[in-house]
Amino acid sequence: MDASVTRQDPRYQALLRGHNLRFPENASMGPARIVVCTTPADVHRALQTAVHDGVRPTVRSGGHCYENFTANNPGGVLLDLSQLSTVDLDPRTGEYCIAPGAVLGDVYQSLYKRYGLTLPAGSCYSVGAGGHISGGGYGLLSRLQGLSSDWLEAIDILTVDASGKVIERRVDRKNDPDLFRACCGAGGAGFGIITAFRFKDLPVAPREVVEVGLRFPWDTMTEQQFIALLTTYGDYWATRGCDPDTWGLFALLGVGPKREDGWLGLHMQFCQPDGKVDDVSVLREFMAKFDRFNSELISSPHREFANAATKPTARQPASAAYKPKRIPWLEAATSDRSGGNGARAKYKSAYMKRSFVPAEARAIYRFYSGNSITARSSVISIDSYGGAVNRPQLAAETAIAQRSSTMKLQWQCYWFDPAEDAQHLRELDAFYTSIYTGEHVGPHHQGTPWGDRYEGCYMNYADIDMLRYPYWPELFYGRDGLYEFLQKVKQSYDPNNVFHHAMSIRPA
Amino acid sequence: MDNKSTLSRRTFLAGAATCAAAAPALLHSAVHTPFRQTLLHVATRASHSGYVHTFLLASDGCTLLGSTRTDSLAAFAVHPVLPTLYVARDCREWEALPRGVIETYVVARSMSPLRLVAQTPMALSATGPRSIGVSPCGRHLLVSASTGGAWNAFALDPDGIPSLVAITRKETGITLEPGAVSMPTPHGLVFSPRGPHALGTDPGTGCMTLLQPSSEAIAVLARQQSPYGLTLSSPVWTNDGLYVIVGNAQNASLSLYRMPAVLEKGSEASFHLASTVPTFTSVTALVAHASLPAVFTSRRQASGSRLEQWKIDRSQLRVITDAWVSGNVVTLAQDGGSLWAVSDDRLIRIAIEELHNPNRFEMPLPMHGARAIVTQSLPAHVIDAHS
Numbered sequence: 001m002d003a004s005v006t007r008q009d010p011r012y013q014a015l016l017r018g019h020n021l022r023f024p025e026n027a028s029m030g031p032a033r034i035v036v037c038t039t040p041a042d043v044h045r046a047l048q049t050a051v052h053d054g055v056r057p058t059v060r061s062g063g064h065c066y067e068n069f070t071a072n073n074p075g076g077v078l079l080d081l082s083q084l085s086t087v088d089l090d091p092r093t094g095e096y097c098i099a100p101g102a103v104l105g106d107v108y109q110s111l112y113k114r115y116g117l118t119l120p121a122g123s124c125y126s127v128g129a130g131g132h133i134s135g136g137g138y139g140l141l142s143r144l145q146g147l148s149s150d151w152l153e154a155i156d157i158l159t160v161d162a163s164g165k166v167i168e169r170r171v172d173r174k175n176d177p178d179l180f181r182a183c184c185g186a187g188g189a190g191f192g193i194i195t196a197f198r199f200k201d202l203p204v205a206p207r208e209v210v211e212v213g214l215r216f217p218w219d220t221m222t223e224q225q226f227i228a229l230l231t232t233y234g235d236y237w238a239t240r241g242c243d244p245d246t247w248g249l250f251a252l253l254g255v256g257p258k259r260e261d262g263w264l265g266l267h268m269q270f271c272q273p274d275g276k277v278d279d280v281s282v283l284r285e286f287m288a289k290f291d292r293f294n295s296e297l298i299s300s301p302h303r304e305f306a307n308a309a310t311k312p313t314a315r316q317p318a319s320a321a322y323k324p325k326r327i328p329w330l331e332a333a334t335s336d337r338s339g340g341n342g343a344r345a346k347y348k349s350a351y352m353k354r355s356f357v358p359a360e361a362r363a364i365y366r367f368y369s370g371n372s373i374t375a376r377s378s379v380i381s382i383d384s385y386g387g388a389v390n391r392p393q394l395a396a397e398t399a400i401a402q403r404s405s406t407m408k409l410q411w412q413c414y415w416f417d418p419a420e421d422a423q424h425l426r427e428l429d430a431f432y433t434s435i436y437t438g439e440h441v442g443p444h445h446q447g448t449p450w451g452d453r454y455e456g457c458y459m460n461y462a463d464i465d466m467l468r469y470p471y472w473p474e475l476f477y478g479r480d481g482l483y484e485f486l487q488k489v490k491q492s493y494d495p496n497n498v499f500h501h502a503m504s505i506r507p508a
Numbered sequence: 509m510d511n512k513s514t515l516s517r518r519t520f521l522a523g524a525a526t527c528a529a530a531a532p533a534l535l536h537s538a539v540h541t542p543f544r545q546t547l548l549h550v551a552t553r554a555s556h557s558g559y560v561h562t563f564l565l566a567s568d569g570c571t572l573l574g575s576t577r578t579d580s581l582a583a584f585a586v587h588p589v590l591p592t593l594y595v596a597r598d599c600r601e602w603e604a605l606p607r608g609v610i611e612t613y614v615v616a617r618s619m620s621p622l623r624l625v626a627q628t629p630m631a632l633s634a635t636g637p638r639s640i641g642v643s644p645c646g647r648h649l650l651v652s653a654s655t656g657g658a659w660n661a662f663a664l665d666p667d668g669i670p671s672l673v674a675i676t677r678k679e680t681g682i683t684l685e686p687g688a689v690s691m692p693t694p695h696g697l698v699f700s701p702r703g704p705h706a707l708g709t710d711p712g713t714g715c716m717t718l719l720q721p722s723s724e725a726i727a728v729l730a731r732q733q734s735p736y737g738l739t740l741s742s743p744v745w746t747n748d749g750l751y752v753i754v755g756n757a758q759n760a761s762l763s764l765y766r767m768p769a770v771l772e773k774g775s776e777a778s779f780h781l782a783s784t785v786p787t788f789t790s791v792t793a794l795v796a797h798a799s800l801p802a803v804f805t806s807r808r809q810a811s812g813s814r815l816e817q818w819k820i821d822r823s824q825l826r827v828i829t830d831a832w833v834s835g836n837v838v839t840l841a842q843d844g845g846s847l848w849a850v851s852d853d854r855l856i857r858i859a860i861e862e863l864h865n866p867n868r869f870e871m872p873l874p875m876h877g878a879r880a881i882v883t884q885s886l887p888a889h890v891i892d893a894h895s
Contacts, residue, residue, distance in 0.1 A: 028673045032724065054658075054677035054726070056631075074631070074673045075725055163689040164680030467604035495691065496657055496680045500633045502605055507655075 002042035005034040015080060016071060018063030019126075022344045022421065023071040031058065031073040038083045040156065040168075040195040047158055047193060048166045050077045051498060058501070059193050061100040062128020066347045067462040069188075069501035079193065081130055087111065095153055095198040100130025104139075108333045111202065118205035118329075120145035123336055133197050134187025135460035136400045138408065140250040140269050140333070143241075143387030145203045149184045150394055153200035157183065159192035162495045172198075182489040185399035186459065186477070189486060190504030191493050206248075206275035206329040210283065211268065214295040214318055218256075218264035221293075227361040229293050230382075233266075234355030236289060237384050237406035246282050247387035248273050256379040258368045263379065265298065266290065269332060280324050287319035297322060343414040346425055348432045349461035350449035351385070351405035357453075363435045373420065374427035378413035399486065401478025402455040410461055429465050448475055464502050476503070484508075543888040546843050547573075547615060549584065549593060550850055551880040552873060556580050560595065560613075561874055562621035563855070565843065565883070569869050570857070576622040578611065583640045585649075586884040591615040591891055592668040593622060593884070596637035596651050602629050608637040608653065610662065610670055615884065617891040626669050630660045631676035638695045639742050643704040648721045650706050652694040657681075659694055659708060661721035677726035681713060685733060690714070696742035700767070702749035705729060707767075707779075709754060711738045716754065716765070718777060729777040730768075736761060736784065744796040744803050751820055752779070753803050755791040762787055762805065762818070764825050782823040789814075795840040795847075802828075804847055806837040813837035815849065817863060831863045843883040850878040 005011045007030070015034045017023065024030045032055070035046040050057040056076035058069065063082070070078060085101035087110035096117070098107055105125030111117045120141040122132055137148025145151075154172035157179070161167055169192075171180040179191060187194055216229065233253050240246060248271045256263035270283040295318045368375050386406040395403040402408075413428045415421075433447040442451045448469055449456055456475035457466060466472045473483040487508040490497070497507055548563040548570060558581040563570040582598035595611040602609040608630040613622040630637065636655030642648070642664070649662045649670055659677045662670035679692035693712030697719075700706065705720045714737050718729040737757030745752050745767070752765045763784045768777050792813075793806040803818045803825075809832065816830040835851030842848065847863070849856045853876050857869040 028671075051678075051680055054679065054728070056676060056678060075675045160680065161689075162681045162691065464604075496678065497633055498678065498680065502632065506606055 002038060002046060003036040005036065007032065016078075018060060018065055018071060019342060020064075020066060020345045021342060022346075023068040025068070025072065029068075029072045029074050031071075031076045031078040034078045034080055036080045036083055040084070040158075043079060043081065043084070043193055043195055044158055044166055044168065046077065046079050047160070050079075051160055051164045051166065056500070057193075057498065059130070059499075060128075061130025062103055062126060062132070064124070064127045065131060065462065066345070066460075067464050067502060069462065069503070081193075081195075082128065084195065089115070090198070093198070095200055096202055098129050098133070098197045098199070100128060100134075100194055100197070102129045103127060104129065104132060105334045108330065112205050112330050112333075115202075116204060117202040118333070119148050119151065119199070119202060121148045123333075125334060125336060129197060130194060131188055132460065134183060134185075134194055136185045136458070138383075138385075138389075138458075138460075141203070141206070142389055143250055143384060144247045144271075144273060146388040146391070146394070147185070147398075147400060149187070149398060149400065150389075151199050151202060152180075152184050152197060154198040155180065155183050155187070155194050156196035156198070157192045157194045159493045160496065160498045164496070170198075176493075178485070178489050179493050181397065182399050182486055184397070186486055186505070187399075188459070189490075190497070190499040190501065191489060192499060204275060206271040208277050208326045209269050209271045209329050209332045210277050210280060210324045210326055211332055212270075212283070212287070212322060212324075213268070213298040214266040214287065214290055215298050216264040216266075216290075216293050216295050218258050218262050219260045221258075221264065223362060223365050225293065226365045227356075227358050229264075229290070230356040230361040230364070231358075232289050232293075233382065234352065234407060236286060237386060238353070238355050240285075241384060241406060242386060242390075244273065244387070246286075249282055249286060249384070251286070251384045253382040254379055255364060255368060255382070257376045258365070262368070266295070271329070275329075277324065277326050283324070284319050284322065287322060291319055343416055344418065344421065344424075345415075346411075346413045346428050347461050348411040348428065348463045348465070349458040350409045350436070351402045351455035351458065352407040352409065352449070352453065353404050353455055354406070354453045357440045359438045359440055360435050363431070367431045367434070372427055373415075374413060374424050374431070377415050377424065378411060378428060381410045381412065383408045383410070395478075395480070399477070399482060401476075401480065401482050402458070405455045408458060410458075425465075432465075445469075445471070450475060459503070462503055467502065472503075544885050545617065545888045545891055546883055546885045547617075547621070547891070548841065548843070548848060548855075548881065548883050549586070550855060550873060550878060551578070551581050551584055551595075552875040552877045553581050553879050554875070554877040558877070558879070559875055560584065560593070560622060562615070564617060570855070570871070572874065573617060573621040574619045575874055576613070576620070581879065582608070582637045583651075584880055584882060585640045585642050586615075586882055587642055587664075587668050588644055588646050590646065590668040591884075591886050594640055594642065594649060594670075596640040598635075598637055600635065605629070605632060607632055607634050607656075608651070610637075610640070610649070610651065612669055615886070615891060616893075617888075628662060628670040628672060629674070630656075631658065631674040634658050634660050634674065634676055638740075639697045641697050641699045641706055643699050643706070643721070644701055645704055648704050650697055650699070650708075650719065650721050650726075652697055652708060654693045654695050657692040657694065659697075659719060659726050661726045663723040671723070675721065675724065675726055677719070677728070679710065679713070679715075695740055696738075696754075698743050698745045698752070700745050700749055701747055707743055707745065707752050709734075709738045709743055711740055711757060714738055716743070716752075716779075718779065730779055732765070732779055732781070734763065735781070736763065739790060741791060741794055744794045746796055746801040746803065746820065747799060748801045750801065751782070753794060753818070753825065755794065755805075756784070757790075760787045760790045760807070761785060762791060762825055764820065764823065766823065783825065785825045787816075793837060793840045795842050798842050798844075804840055804842065806840055806849065808836065813849075813851070815840075815847070815858070815863065817860070829863045831858065831865075833858075833868075838878055839881045841881040841883045843885065848881060848883065850881045852876055852878060
């Protein structure tokens with residue numbers, strides 16, 4: 001049975017905000033009502049009521065939306081799907097069903113403990129499946145297994161027809177195939193409300209993985225050394241990292257403020273393509289490339305990255321001295337329970353097909369060498385990408401256009417004081433723009449990761465700053481007609497544009 | 509806003525305007541205040557660029573005060589008491605988001621008669637504004653968003669500035685005919701002279717909807733399906749509040765709807781078709797008589813336009829006087845004893861008592877492409893205060 005929470009209800013404030021405390025910007029921007037749904041029937045009923053009343057429905061599963069797509073809904077209704085959180089095997093179809101409110105950590109626990117399976121999804125425990133999978137879903141196993149949405153067999157979705165009637169659909173490759181394709185990566189773009197993700201086959205979870213971290217002497221590193229470091233990192237993913245025997249290697253190069261207690265480090269997780277860790281030569285080979293940067297081993301890379309002030313626990317030559325410590329995959333997948341830190345935040349993203357050019361690395365170095373409040377409050381995560389994600393046929397079968405990249409970058413900036421909002425938004429935007437300004441970007445696309453070297457941005461790292469570029473749909477959906485396809489799907493399945501937010505598919 | 513204004517806006521709005529029933533009396537009182545001056549605003553638009561030309565009316569004609577550039581103008585409206593003009597701009601995007609924008613101007617008797625004081629975005633996806641109206645109490649502004657399929661409402665503060673948050677009501681193509689589905693395109697709207705409710709027309713679905721905006725929601729009090737379709741012309745509400753007249757799209761005719769005496773959410777509000785009268789050619793513009801339960805219309809005839817004054821007689825519309833003017837009259841306004849008509853390139857004033865008299869005041873417009881016209885009567889000291 002659903003629960004309807006109005007502004008007068010004492011639960012309203014607790015249910016209003018997601019993890020990014022910037023939203024809603026003020027009280028008047030919040031929804032008039034929040035409906036907590038526990039079954040698909042609840043969602044159906046709440047959606048039909050909203051459409052009948054002419055109010056805008058927005059949807060939240062885990063509450064990790066980066067922009068104001070859900071909490072900002074003046075006069076509208078927010079459908080909270082967090083209690084729609086089952087992970088089950090449907091005995092009728094033999095499909096694994098994941099409800100949108102299930103959080104990734106629980107999905108891993110359930111799939112692994114009950115079936116020995118996993119989903120190549122994200123590393124943050126509390127991210128909800130609804131937004132994550134519908135937007136692609138990328139994580140530590142994605143180079144080995146692809147994106148979460150690449151594994152979809154079908155989805156259950158509620159759409160609203162031209163007359164305003166809510167329609168329940170099971171969509172797959174045979175039934176409403178265009179809508180199915182759209183929801184394999186662009187499901188958050190405004191077609192309907194997904195009430196279940198269905199998977200016929202899922203990858204067997206690795207038995208074990210090894211994790212290791214490297215820390216670099218950031219405070220003494222020169223600009224030239226930093227350029228060399230980023231180039232070394234990028235070169236690997238654009239070359240050797242394309243070989244299938246490396247697909248079990250995930251790495252994250254984190255760049256934060258440049259100071260003694262700042263952060264410049266590398267986190268790695270590895271298993272062989274068969275899910276074992278008998279042979280870590282691929283990992284050692286990768287680590288050896290960074291020996292010349294005077295790196296030091298760190299034992300708890302996750303925690304180290306989360307708290308840049310933590311001192312390293314050991315100081316020894318990195319690749320040679322490294323003694324792999326195997327840990328069960330489930331422990332690695334569920335150990336990071338931070339789940340977002342409940343701060344005000346801004347995020348940006350870029351896909352890279354090639355290694356860094358000096359101008360990019362230089363812009364990053366200089367920004368983090370400065371003393372701006374935003375430099376002190378932000379990091380860039382430079383994730384490895386590619387591998388199984390880049391299987392060519394997937395671009396035509398799904399709604400994820402980025403199938404040629406070898407790295408994915410995410411800017412994260414966190415703060416607590418609302419008075420700092422404008423400065424952080426401005427400075428992070430200027431920093432990002434500076435990286436993509438120069439001869440390495442075409443003259444008509446300055447300021448954006450657009451061109452031969454890049455594949456635009458990731459919609460799940462939503463960034464409304466990019467709307468100022470008229471070609472923003474190409475940044476997120478590529479240049480091969482995907483956005484136009486999605487506009488046709490939108491016209492067919494949401495002709496009244498009931499589901500919309502700042503970056504949803506716009507009517508043609 | 510200029511603090512030199514001697515009109516007590518806050519007093520007026522905080523006290524009387526909350527009472528819908530008081531509005532006509534207040535306005536009537538205001539009309540009879542000495543030293544009132546009447547302005548006439550004419551909107552012209554060519555492609556996306558446009559202007560609002562502001563004229564000062566006098567007994568023997570009018571004087572152009574000045575022209576204000578307003579790109580992508582879709583509709584405008586004046587505040588019933590304040591020296592304020594609202595413009596709805598039909599931009600595809602405002603600040604990179606798909607939505608229109610409402611611009612608020614303070615009106616003054618000067619060479620720069622309109623001063624922009626606020627730009628207020630419409631709700632997300634509220635695109636294609638077509639009509640804008642202000643409630644008689646001066647507290648609510650309502651806009652149709654045709655391509656966005658929605659109505660937007662803004663609360664107006666005591667200075668007449670719209671609130672930053674637009675309340676939206678989405679239409680979803682439901683018609684009142686079983687099995688029929690059409691794309692909603694909310695278009696025309698008119699406020700009742702009796703209170704803060706408005707009738708909106710949707711040529712896409714053929715639906716007329718009685719709307720009641722508030723600071724939290726836009727309530728639907730009643731709906732009615734037009735049996736003859738709806739034109740793009742905004743409907744008019746007679747000054748006594750008893751009737752609404754709409755133009756029909758499927759045949760050249762006008763329909764008269766009887767409106768309920770009491771209108772409030774939860775009440776048995778419904779309205780009914782009283783009668784329909786043929787007009788031979790489609791009506792292109794309507795305006796209500798300011799002081800009588802009557803309406804003026806314009807329709808194409810030969811190479812000109814036929815202007816007609818209709819009286820309501822026992823729930824029937826009946827022409828009581830008419831006139832022919834050259835050119836295509838696209839919009840009408842009424843002030844005192846004059847009917848103002850705008851054709852593509854001319855502004856025409858006709859004495860209502862002598863509608864058929866060929867001796868009329870005419871003046872060329874500074875720019876072709878007239879779209880809309882509105883009169884605004886204000887105490888002289890109010891207009892001068894902002895000069």
